[in-house]
Structure formats: structure tokens, C-alpha cells
Amino acid sequence: MEPSTVSYYKTEYIETDTGNKVSRKSVICGSQNIILGGKTIIQTDCVIRGDLRRTGGGHAVVVAIGRYCLLSRGSIIRPPYKTYKGAFSYYSMKIGDHVTIGEGSIVEAATIGSFVHIGKNCVIGRFAIIKDCCRIEDNTVIPPNTVVPSFSIYEGSPGVFVDELPECVQDLYEAKTKDYYAKFQLRGD
Amino acid sequence: MPKEQFAIGKRAVVCQDTEMKGEIDIGSGTVLHPQCKILAESGPIIIGSNNIIEENVTIINKQPTPLIIGDENVFEVGCYVEGSKIGNKNVIEAKARILGNTSLGDNCVIGAVCSTKRDEVIPNNTVIYGDHHNRRTQTTCASQQSSLHARHLDYLREVLPKFNHVRIGGANTATESAASNHPRKVKEKEKDSSH
Numbered sequence: 001m002e003p004s005t006v007s008y009y010k011t012e013y014i015e016t017d018t019g020n021k022v023s024r025k026s027v028i029c030g031s032q033n034i035i036l037g038g039k040t041i042i043q044t045d046c047v048i049r050g051d052l053r054r055t056g057g058g059h060a061v062v063v064a065i066g067r068y069c070l071l072s073r074g075s076i077i078r079p080p081y082k083t084y085k086g087a088f089s090y091y092s093m094k095i096g097d098h099v100t101i102g103e104g105s106i107v108e109a110a111t112i113g114s115f116v117h118i119g120k121n122c123v124i125g126r127f128a129i130i131k132d133c134c135r136i137e138d139n140t141v142i143p144p145n146t147v148v149p150s151f152s153i154y155e156g157s158p159g160v161f162v163d164e165l166p167e168c169v170q171d172l173y174e175a176k177t178k179d180y181y182a183k184f185q186l187r188g189d
Numbered sequence: 190m191p192k193e194q195f196a197i198g199k200r201a202v203v204c205q206d207t208e209m210k211g212e213i214d215i216g217s218g219t220v221l222h223p224q225c226k227i228l229a230e231s232g233p234i235i236i237g238s239n240n241i242i243e244e245n246v247t248i249i250n251k252q253p254t255p256l257i258i259g260d261e262n263v264f265e266v267g268c269y270v271e272g273s274k275i276g277n278k279n280v281i282e283a284k285a286r287i288l289g290n291t292s293l294g295d296n297c298v299i300g301a302v303c304s305t306k307r308d309e310v311i312p313n314n315t316v317i318y319g320d321h322h323n324r325r326t327q328t329t330c331a332s333q334q335s336s337l338h339a340r341h342l343d344y345l346r347e348v349l350p351k352f353n354h355v356r357i358g359g360a361n362t363a364t365e366s367a368a369s370n371h372p373r374k375v376k377e378k379e380k381d382s383s384h
Binding site: 027029030047049050051052053055076078081083087088089090104106108121123125139141156157158 | 206223224243244245266267282283284300301302319320336337340341343344348349351352353
């Protein structure tokens with residue numbers, strides 16, 4: 001299924017030098033702690049919490065997002081927290097390349113690999129690890145500390161393994177995210 | 190239209206981007222993340238001490254009676270709370286919904302994406318979880334949870350003001366508490382002069 005062209009007004013999005021497109025209506029807290037790889041789209045009403053950083057001094061990257069990612073409307077990215085050896089801290093989150101996060105999803109994962117599709121209204125629990133080439137269906141709840149293996153499809157609440165993905169999925173998701181980025185254009189008038 | 194009135198307790202941290210409407214009383218030490226909504230549409234909302242209210246949380250009171258929230262509750266990202274009363278030490282997980290005139294006891298957990306029925310009374314230690322909103326009663330004592338909660342609060346009180354515009358209770362707050370602050374300053378001056 002070919003996605004249709006999505007157009008936006010110049011006043012709605014900010015485009016950075018590396019081709020990231022960030023909605024002005026998204027909420028980015030602690031932007032100095034967030035890295036966007038390039039050609040990533042952050043849509044309206046997204047929330048990224050870069051302010052919840054690790055305790056202790058020095059410069060810390062809280063949220064690192066790769067290339068050609070899509071954060072759809074209303075999705076929330078916030079780093080996970082836990083107490084380790086009696087000290088409370090938030091920890092960093094890493095998201096790979098070609099990752100799509102659906103509308104209204106909440107992500108508190110530790111790592112998300114590359115070529116991952118997360119559907120609408122999902123909740124990804126604290127310190128969940130999602131490996132490369134996965135698909136999380138709409139309305140799934142991945143409990144805290146879950147590891148989702150490569151090439152798997154997870155569904156339900158709590159999310160369970162339902163099916164496998166074919167090996168070609170890497171190319172499919174790569175093509176899909178690149179296509180979406182190419183078709184996410186400035187409105188011409 | 191109810192009157193607009195906010196009271197913020199001591200050491201409470203309220204981020205500037207929150208949407209607050211109506212008569213709201215926030216207890217001491219409570220932390221409100223940016224982007225949460227507290228809407229006292231008809232009756233007032235009274236929030237106790239040491240609660241954590243994360244982003245995109247909606248707490249709404251549609252009844253004329255007050256919505257009373259106890260102490261040390263956690264409202265995680267995107268949950269929706271209507272209800273008439275919330276006890277102490279509850280965890281409302283991401284996208285959970287408390288509907289209608291429901292009242293919640295103590296030490297309850299409403300799991301992610303779960304919802305309550307409208308107008309029910311949920312007893313203490315209830316856990317609602319899973320696809321079909323199953324219920325069970327938890328038996329273990331939540332001491333671990335409360336120590337985590339205390340540390341979490343300390344962390345948030347330290348970090349949130351560094352990155353967000355906040356109002357901290359007992360300091361430079363809205364008109365009402367500023368007024369109550371003023372006499373205290375005068376008193377301090379008097380102390381200084383007596384030395």
C-alpha cells in the first residue's frame with residue numbers, strides 16, 4: 001500500500017540542517033540532552049523528555065534517536081527510571097534507524113533496535129528492550145523489562161509473541177520510512 | 190462557571206505548562222510534570238501530599254462534590270481520572286482510566302490501558318490488569334514501592350526546576366500563597382531587627 005503525500009505548512013514544522021522535521025506544537029523538554037540522527041519526523045503533540053537525565057555531573061545524552069524515524073501525533077518518549085544500588089536515577093534511551101512509532105503510543109523502553117514498527121496507542125514499559133526488525137501491533141502493552149526478539153510480532157495486553165516476520169522486513173521498513181520522509185513535504189503555496 | 194483558585198502546598202513543584210481550571214488545592218510535596226491537565230469543571234479537586242502526576246494526565250471533576258486524592262499516588266503518563274475519591278499509595282499506570290463516580294481505596298494498581306467500571310467502589314489492595322481488566326488482590330507489602338516513590342520525588346524536585354519553568358509551593362507562587370508569604374517575610378524582618 002502506497003502512502004499518500006502528507007503536506008504541511010511552513011509555520012507548522014522546523015527543519016534542521018540534517019533534515020529533521022520537528023513540529024512546533026511538540027513538547028521537547030531538555031533539548032540539549034536529545035540527539036536526532038537526521039531525517040527524523042516529530043509530529044504535533046509529541047512529548048520527548050530529555051530533562052529526565054541521569055544523576056551526576058557531566059554531559060549526558062538522554063534520548064538518542066536514529067535516522068528516518070517517525071514519531072506520530074501524540075506519542076510520548078520518556079526515559080526509564082529505577083533504583084540501582086540504592087540510588088534513584090533515570091537512564092538513557094536509544095532508538096535505532098527506520099523506527100516508526102504510532103499515534104498516541106507511550107515509550108519508556110531502554111533500547112529500540114532498527115527497523116521496528118510500533119503501532120497506535122501502545123505502551124512500551126520501562127526498560128523493555130526491542131531488538132531489530134520487530135512489529136508491535138496497535139494497542140499492545142509491552143510490560144516492563146520485556147525483551148522482544150528480532151523478527152517477531154507482539155500483540156495484546158500483556159504483549160505476547162504471535163507471529164514471525166520474514167527476513168525481507170528490513171528492506172520493507174527501510175523503503176517505507178524513506179518513502180514516508182520523501183512524501184512528507186512542504187505545502188507549495 | 191466555578192471560580193479560579195489555586196492553592197499550592199509547600200515544596201510542591203508545578204510545571205508552568207500544566208493546564209489548570211477551577212478550584213484546585215495541591216498538597217505539599219506533590220510534583221506535576223509539564224502537559225498535565227487538572228480540570229475542576231464543577232466541584233473542586235483536592236490533591237494530597239507527595240503525589241507524582243506525569244505528562245498528559247487528565248484529572249477531571251465533573252461532579253459538584255469535591256474530588257479528593259490522597260497521598261503518595263503515582264499517576265503515570267496519559268491516564269484519565271474522573272472518580273470521586275482516590276486513597277493513598279495507588280499506582281495508576283499509563284493510559285489507565287478511572288471512570289464515572291468511582292472511588293478507589295489504598296495500595297491499588299490500575300494497570301496500563303485498563304479501566305474501571307463507572308460508579309464502583311474499589312477496595313484496598315486491588316490490582317486491575319490485562320486485556321479483560323481482570324482483578325486480584327495484592328498481598329505483599331508495598332514498602333519497596335514507597336521507598337522508590339520517595340527517591341523519585343526527591344529526584345524530580347531537584348531536576349524539574351532545572352529544565353522547566355516551575356512554580357514551587359511556599360516560594361514564588363500564585364497570588365494566594367504570595368499573600369500568605371508576605372506576612373512571614375515581615376516577621377523575618379522583625380526577627381532580624383530584634384537581633
